[in-house]
Amino acid sequence: MTKKPTIVNLNDLLGIEDDQIKETEDNTGIKEVELSQLVPFKNHPFKLYEGDRLDDMVESIKEHGIILPLIVRPTEHGKYEILSGHNRANAGKIAGLIKAPVVIKEDLTNEEAMLIVTETNLIQRAFSELNHSEKARILTERHNAIKEQGKRMDLINEVENLCKADDLAENSDVGKVCPQGRTRDIVADKYDLSPRMVTYYLRIDTLTNELKERLDNDEIPFMAGVDLSFLQQVEQDIVEDILETYGFKITLKKSNALKEVSQKKGLDYEKIYDIVSGKFFDKPKKPKNFKFTAKFKKKLSKYFDKNQSQTEIESIIEQALETYFSQDREVDNEIEM
Structure with a gap:
C-alpha cells in the first residue's frame, strides 16, 4: 500500500x-x-x-x-x-x-x-x-x-x-544544479536529463496547445512533436485542422517531411494535406519499357532479306508506320470537315 x-x-x-x-x-x-x-x-x-x-x-x-x-x-x-x-x-x-x-x-x-x-x-x-x-x-x-x-x-x-x-515528498528525479556550464547543461543536470533532451523539450514548448494535447495523449510520437515544432504557427494550425477534420495520424516519416518542406518555405494547405494524408509518399508508376515479343520478331523476319542490315530494316519499319498514321490523320480531318 x-x-x-x-x-x-x-x-x-x-x-x-x-x-x-x-x-x-x-x-x-x-x-x-x-x-x-x-x-x-x-x-x-x-x-x-x-x-x-x-x-x-x-x-x-x-x-x-x-x-x-x-x-x-x-x-x-x-x-x-x-x-x-x-x-x-x-x-x-x-x-x-x-x-x-x-x-x-x-x-x-x-x-x-x-x-x-x-x-x-x-x-x-x-x-x-x-x-x-x-x-x-x-x-x-x-x-x-x-x-x-x-x-x-x-x-x-x-x-x-x-x-x-x-x-x-521530494522529487526523486531532480539532481543538483551544476555551478558552471551553459544554461541548457545546468537545466539538464537539475532534472537528470541529457542536454539534447532539454533541447527537445524547449522545442516542444513552442507547439500550439492543440498539438501539445495530442502529444500528451500519445496521438503524436514525441520526436514527431519535435519536428512539428519547427513549423510556423499558421502551419501548425493547418496540421491540426487536417488532423481534426480527416482523422489522419502523424508519423515520424510525415513529421520529418513537414519539417523539411517548411524549412524550404514550400508548405501550404495542399502540401500539408498531401503529406499528412500520405499521398505525398505515393511513388508514380514507371512506364513499362516497350519491347517486341519473340513471336512478333519471328513474324517480321518474313518481310526482310537476311542480307539487309539492322539500320535498313528499322528505316523501312519507320516509313511504314509514318505512312500508316498519316493516312489515319487524313481520315480524321475529312470527318471533321
Missing part, C-alpha cells in the same frame, strides 16, 4: 501563529480569502488532479483543512489569481470550504507569475509524473530564469522555501 505524504503545517515552519492568519493585513503575510474570490491562472499549463488523487486530497482537506497556503496575486477586478494551489482550491470547494489561506504576491510580471506556477507544481509533484507539455513548460521557465539570473532565481529560491519542507 502506498504511503500518503505527511501533511505539514506551514505556519509552524514559518513561525506564524494561527491567529495571525485571519488578523494579518500585511499583503506579504498569510491571510484567508474566500474561495469565490480566487480565479485560475490564465492559460494554466497543468492539468488538475482527477480520480483517486483528487479524492484523497478532498478527504484530507475535510479532515485537516487547507494547510499549505495558496500563492496568489491581486487582479484588476478585486479578485486573486491563483499561482500555486489550483488543486487545493478545487478540492477545497468540493470539500465544502468557504475560505482558504493564501500568500499574496504583489507587483509580479507575467513572466515571474508563470515561473511561480511552474516551480510550485514541480515542488509538489515529481518531474516524472508530469506529461510532455508540462515538462516542456517547466524546463522552458527554468531555462529562461537561469539565463536572466538575478531576480528570477531569487524568486525560485523564495518559492522553494515557502512551499517545500523536509516532511514533504
Whole structure:
C-alpha cells in the first residue's frame, strides 16, 4: 500500500501563529480569502488532479483543512489569481470550504507569475509524473530564469522555501544544479536529463496547445512533436485542422517531411494535406519499357532479306508506320470537315 505524504503545517515552519492568519493585513503575510474570490491562472499549463488523487486530497482537506497556503496575486477586478494551489482550491470547494489561506504576491510580471506556477507544481509533484507539455513548460521557465539570473532565481529560491519542507515528498528525479556550464547543461543536470533532451523539450514548448494535447495523449510520437515544432504557427494550425477534420495520424516519416518542406518555405494547405494524408509518399508508376515479343520478331523476319542490315530494316519499319498514321490523320480531318 502506498504511503500518503505527511501533511505539514506551514505556519509552524514559518513561525506564524494561527491567529495571525485571519488578523494579518500585511499583503506579504498569510491571510484567508474566500474561495469565490480566487480565479485560475490564465492559460494554466497543468492539468488538475482527477480520480483517486483528487479524492484523497478532498478527504484530507475535510479532515485537516487547507494547510499549505495558496500563492496568489491581486487582479484588476478585486479578485486573486491563483499561482500555486489550483488543486487545493478545487478540492477545497468540493470539500465544502468557504475560505482558504493564501500568500499574496504583489507587483509580479507575467513572466515571474508563470515561473511561480511552474516551480510550485514541480515542488509538489515529481518531474516524472508530469506529461510532455508540462515538462516542456517547466524546463522552458527554468531555462529562461537561469539565463536572466538575478531576480528570477531569487524568486525560485523564495518559492522553494515557502512551499517545500523536509516532511514533504521530494522529487526523486531532480539532481543538483551544476555551478558552471551553459544554461541548457545546468537545466539538464537539475532534472537528470541529457542536454539534447532539454533541447527537445524547449522545442516542444513552442507547439500550439492543440498539438501539445495530442502529444500528451500519445496521438503524436514525441520526436514527431519535435519536428512539428519547427513549423510556423499558421502551419501548425493547418496540421491540426487536417488532423481534426480527416482523422489522419502523424508519423515520424510525415513529421520529418513537414519539417523539411517548411524549412524550404514550400508548405501550404495542399502540401500539408498531401503529406499528412500520405499521398505525398505515393511513388508514380514507371512506364513499362516497350519491347517486341519473340513471336512478333519471328513474324517480321518474313518481310526482310537476311542480307539487309539492322539500320535498313528499322528505316523501312519507320516509313511504314509514318505512312500508316498519316493516312489515319487524313481520315480524321475529312470527318471533321
